[in-house]
Amino acid sequence: MNEALRKFKAQLAGKFSTYDASVRQTADATFFMARNQSAKRLIVMGKKGVCALFEGEKIGTIDQLDVLACPLNDHNCGRLMELLVSLKPSICDKKLSFGFGDRIGVATAAHAQIVNKDEVFPVFAQQSVREITRTERSWREVLHSAVWGVFESGYDGAFGADADHVKKIEDLESAAHVGYTMFTIDPSDHVKDPTKIDRRELVNFFQEHPKRREIASKYIGKSFTVLDEKLSFDEDSFAEIFTTYISAIEHVESCYKALRAVRSRGFDLEVSIDETSLPTTPLAHIFFVQELRRRGVDFQTLALRFPGEWQKGIDYIGDTDQFSKELEKHVAIVKMLSGYKLSLHSGSDKFSVYPVLAEKTERTVHVKTAGTSYLEAIRTVAKFAPDLYREIHKFALSRFEQDRASYHVTTNLSRVPNVDEVSDSNLSDLLDQPDVRQVIHITYGSVLTAKESGKTLFKDRIMKVLFEHEDEHYNFLKSHLGKHLKLLGA
Numbered sequence: 276m277n278e279a280l281r282k283f284k285a286q287l288a289g290k291f292s293t294y295d296a297s298v299r300q301t302a303d304a305t306f307f308m309a310r311n312q313s314a315k316r317l318i319v320m321g322k323k324g325v326c327a328l329f330e331g332e333k334i335g336t337i338d339q340l341d342v343l344a345c346p347l348n349d350h351n352c353g354r355l356m357e358l359l360v361s362l363k364p365s366i367c368d369k370k371l372s373f374g375f376g377d378r379i380g381v382a383t384a385a386h387a388q389i390v391n392k393d394e395v396f397p398v399f400a401q402q403s404v405r406e407i408t409r410t411e412r413s414w415r416e417v418l419h420s421a422v423w424g425v426f427e428s429g430y431d432g433a434f435g436a437d438a439d440h441v442k443k444i445e446d447l448e449s450a451a452h453v454g455y456t457m458f459t460i461d462p463s464d465h466v467k468d469p470t471k472i473d474r475r476e477l478v479n480f481f482q483e484h485p486k487r488r489e490i491a492s493k494y495i496g497k498s499f500t501v502l503d504e505k506l507s508f509d510e511d512s513f514a515e516i517f518t519t520y521i522s523a524i525e526h527v528e529s530c531y532k533a534l535r536a537v538r539s540r541g542f543d544l545e546v547s548i549d550e551t552s553l554p555t556t557p558l559a560h561i562f563f564v565q566e567l568r569r570r571g572v573d574f575q576t577l578a579l580r581f582p583g584e585w586q587k588g589i590d591y592i593g594d595t596d597q598f599s600k601e602l603e604k605h606v607a608i609v610k611m612l613s614g615y616k617l618s619l620h621s622g623s624d625k626f627s628v629y630p631v632l633a634e635k636t637e638r639t640v641h642v643k644t645a646g647t648s649y650l651e652a653i654r655t656v657a658k659f660a661p662d663l664y665r666e667i668h669k670f671a672l673s674r675f676e677q678d679r680a681s682y683h684v685t686t687n688l689s690r691v692p693n694v695d696e697v698s699d700s701n702l703s704d705l706l707d708q709p710d711v712r713q714v715i716h717i718t719y720g721s722v723l724t725a726k727e728s729g730k731t732l733f734k735d736r737i738m739k740v741l742f743e744h745e746d747e748h749y750n751f752l753k754s755h756l757g758k759h760l761k762l763l764g765a
């Protein structure tokens with residue numbers, strides 16, 4: 276065991292228990308995570324100069340070194356990231372990468388414990404603008420909670436920080452300033468969905484677009500061989516694809532330029548068109564990539580809309596064979612155009628398609644999960660604080676109709692059992708039922724931000740349960756997310 280840690284345990288035991296894996300050393304100090312009855316602390320044992328960098332309380336002296344117990348605040352996180360470069364997020368250097376979104380900020384240590392850094396590049400900080408708004412968090416808070424988790428776990432590999440599903444330039448800029456290394460631009464508001472927009476409006480848009488002729492000359496009559504199938508752009512297919520995607524492409528171009536202006540160092544860029552109603556066709560995929568390239572947009576991952584239903588928190592609904600065939604075509608296009616990989620969104624719990632995804636992409640793919648870790652937190656609550664779970668469950672039901680508006684789900688509330696009739700010992704199994712999973716999954720923002728006379732209705736109590744039952748919470752997370760990684764072959 277690390278010598279400084281051993282001495283700390285011998286002399287200051289009783290006040291704190293330590294996270295032994297977290298210990299890190301520099302020339303001037305030793306750092307590790309510890310916890311007392313009510314909170315976690317960063318312990319700094321070092322010379323005066325190092326200790327002066329941190330905000331904390333002096334709790335002793337060991338071998339003439341000051342020992343500080345420091346709160347896990349932004350200031351201390353920033354200092355620690357400056358001293359320990361492995362805590363800084365970086366760009367992806369692996370074929371396989373995996374996003375572990377964490378809506379409450381205490382799951383990363385468990386996530387990090389199951390990552391084999393040689394096989395998968397983890398993105399530990401990953402929240403969408405929608406999630407940040409609904410949970411009343413900030414880019415900085417999301418990043419820092421992930422960094423504290425990385426520190427606690429002792430993980431020393433590279434990891435990323437993804438500002439996910441960003442629609443506005445100002446949100447990209449603020450995430451860039453805080454140190455995010457991956458940006459997911461979601462131009463879906465600019466996709467002109469032919470199933471939702473009046474046909475005449477689409478025709479007018481096409482005919483009046485100033486770049487229409489110039490761009491048409493690059494596509495019409497061109498053909499591409501994808502898996503022995505010859506795909507060609509004719510007047511009609513070009514008009515439809517151009518009209519559907521051109522504004523989205525222009526939006527991505529503006530976002531990219533703005534990002535380059537604020538973040539000169541490298542970053543990973545993802546473009547996501549997964550939240551459209553129609554699956555992305557092979558020709559649309561080709562057009563989208565070629566047009567981004569022509570505009571100099573350097574992107575690393577692309578999230579397409581695949582056939583079938585990709586609902587939150589539950590397995591894939593659809594024809595796995597059809598998904599497999601479509602995926603094969605898109606993978607062939609990626610190989611043909613090269614230089615980027617596919618990204619699968621709403622990837623949590625899609626166990627039935629993971630083996631296909633891993634095989635067809637040859638494990639060159641990015642997968643994003645988010646709400647599934649929140650569900651494991653709530654499973655922990657159901658197990659150790661049954662009455663609190665019942666309160667959350669009823670509250671979630673009362674908010675479901677309102678909160679589902681921005682999600683596509685087919686939840687059947689009549690299949691959700693009366694929570695008062697479920698025994699304490701069976702409560703956590705409710706989190707295995709798809710309808711209950713979606714009710715809890717979608718109402719996270721309402722639950723986490725509900726307040727009464729200035730105090731949170733649930734969040735503080737949830738956090739207390741998770742703190743008191745941390746091992747069990749971590750075990751739930753490790754087993755559930757571990758299943759994801761295993762099925763992906765990592």
Ligand SMILES: [Zn+2]
Nearest residue numbers: 547549620621
């Ligand atoms: Zn998405």
